Amino acid sequence: MQKHRSSETAATVLQTGAPxxxxxxxxxRRILDAIIESCAAKTYAATTISDIxxxxxxxxxxxxxxxDDKRDCFDAALGYCIxxxxxxxAAAHSPTDPPGDAARKGAAAVLEVLAARPGLAQLLTGDALxxxxxxxxxxxxxxxxxxxxxxxxxxxxxxxxxxxRLAFGQAQVLILNQIATGKTDRLPDLLPEIAYLTVSPFGGxxxxxxxxxxxxxxxxxxxxx
Amino acid sequence: MIDHSEDLRQWRLPRGRHGLPRELxxxxxxxxxxxxxxxxxxAKGYESTTVGDILGEAGVGRETFYELFDDKLACTLxxxxxxxxxxxxxxxxxxxxxDCPWPQRARQALAATLDWFSSxxxxxxxxxxxxxxxGPAFRATFQSEYARFTTLLEDGFGPEDPxxxxxxxxxxxxxxxxxxxxxxVVLDRTAALPRLLPDxxxxxxxxxxxxxxxxxxxxxxxxxxxx
Numbered sequence: 001m002q003k004h005r006s007s008e009t010a011a012t013v014l015q016t017g018a019p020x021x022x023x024x025x026x027x028x029r030r031i032l033d034a035i036i037e038s039c040a041a042k043t044y045a046a047t048t049i050s051d052i053x054x055x056x057x058x059x060x061x062x063x064x065x066x067x068d069d070k071r072d073c074f075d076a077a078l079g080y081c082i083x084x085x086x087x088x089x090a091a092a093h094s095p096t097d098p099p100g101d102a103a104r105k106g107a108a109a110v111l112e113v114l115a116a117r118p119g120l121a122q123l124l125t126g127d128a129l130x131x132x133x134x135x136x137x138x139x140x141x142x143x144x145x146x147x148x149x150x151x152x153x154x155x156x157x158x159x160x161x162x163x164x165r166l167a168f169g170q171a172q173v174l175i176l177n178q179i180a181t182g183k184t185d186r187l188p189d190l191l192p193e194i195a196y197l198t199v200s201p202f203g204g205x206x207x208x209x210x211x212x213x214x215x216x217x218x219x220x221x222x223x224x225x
Numbered sequence: 226m227i228d229h230s231e232d233l234r235q236w237r238l239p240r241g242r243h244g245l246p247r248e249l250x251x252x253x254x255x256x257x258x259x260x261x262x263x264x265x266x267x268a269k270g271y272e273s274t275t276v277g278d279i280l281g282e283a284g285v286g287r288e289t290f291y292e293l294f295d296d297k298l299a300c301t302l303x304x305x306x307x308x309x310x311x312x313x314x315x316x317x318x319x320x321x322x323x324d325c326p327w328p329q330r331a332r333q334a335l336a337a338t339l340d341w342f343s344s345x346x347x348x349x350x351x352x353x354x355x356x357x358x359x360g361p362a363f364r365a366t367f368q369s370e371y372a373r374f375t376t377l378l379e380d381g382f383g384p385e386d387p388x389x390x391x392x393x394x395x396x397x398x399x400x401x402x403x404x405x406x407x408x409x410v411v412l413d414r415t416a417a418l419p420r421l422l423p424d425x426x427x428x429x430x431x432x433x434x435x436x437x438x439x440x441x442x443x444x445x446x447x448x449x450x451x452x
Binding site: 043045046126129130133134136160161162163166168169170171172173174176177179180181192193196197200204205206208209212216 | 272354357358360361363364365367368371390391392393396397399400401403404405407408411424427428431432435436
């Protein structure tokens with residue numbers, strides 16, 4: 001069941017008559033989607049390689065060409081989730097937005113993605129905790145520098161504000177609670193709190209309150225429609 | 226210290242023959258099983274813990290186990306509930322005991338929380354870390370306990386206290402405690418939790434009262450750590 005990286009190319013070459021090694025990327029992507037869905041449906045612990053290859057409609061051999069084992073695949077799925085959220089956050093604001101607005105728009109985009117793809121949300125908050133209790137650290141490592149960059153170096157001294165590392169832990173708790181309550185589709189309702197948590201460590205409490213109120217207003221105008 | 230009818234740290238029943246009434250023996254067997262499931266789960270992880278392991282640790286027979294619990298999960302969740310009930314009791318007592326300004330009472334509640342976890346690292350690991358591995362029951366338990374502590378915090382607001390500056394501040398405060406304590410427990414720094422009181426006081430209070438007032442309360446936490 002071990003994957004031998006050195007023999008991988010040789011094996012691929014020897015598969016004459018097999019379909020061309022099309023889109024390795026999309027194959028990999030299908031496997032990642034499959035493990036995410038399976039974990040959401042029946043938890044990581046109960047998910048087997050058979051579940052993954054069944055959902056992805058690929059062979060076991062193909063699975064082991066991409067990943068060493070279930071844990072390796074899970075780690076890759078987490079990386080993929082985090083990259084998806086980062087992409088959504090980055091695309092949600094323009095370079096001319098003031099930092100507080102950019103952070104709030106980014107937070108809104110992240111919540112929209114999680115609501116639209118509950119598997120991602122569950123992976124990041126529920127199941128992943130059982131596999132890797134410090135999963136949040138992976139998300140922080142990507143996101144905190146991105147937010148710091150929004151405010152630039154001339155911003156307020158960071159230690160007058162709240163702790164950005166803790167803010168991510170708090171956001172994780174709020175999102176986990178929303179999922180546990182069965183309201184994953186309404187994750188965007190959390191925007192006033194998540195916007196506050198996103199802005200407060202970098203822009204301070206007063207700016208965070210301002211962004212939180214803007215988020216409330218956006219939400220009200222959406223629900224009135 | 227704690228006088229709880231089902232305090233798991235208090236059970237002491239000699240093995241072998243004894244003249245205790247049947248009801249008392251049963252209760253004590255239940256307590257032994259609950260204490261055992263905590264100890265074994267923390268040592269081996271929930272997945273690899275078997276009912277046999279729990280029986281061996283507790284010195285209780287299989288038949289008795291199944292008279293008291295449906296399965297391993299039921300026993301685990303029962304132990305979890307007793308611990309969290311005890312935590313809530315301690316926190317509530319610290320939060321409501323004195324007639325002083327709300328930020329100070331909130332700081333006392335936080336101090337009680339940190340003390341509770343740091344005084345028993347095994348219980349801390351069991352309640353915080355192992356819970357996430359029990360499967361679907363995790364979510365329901367998490368949700369009800371999150372709601373319980375958020376409500377507890379909100380119940381402490383008197384009519385004369387100012388409104389929180391952020392409307393969802395209670396959820397953030399429970400989230401701050403939970404996230405921070407969780408990380409310290411994962412990193413095996415449970416015993417040092419009380420040292421976090423000043424910083425965590427600040428983090429918890431800012432969304433309610435702003436940075437300046439929270440900073441003042443943080444300074445008070447440094448000078449009088451016990452509250």
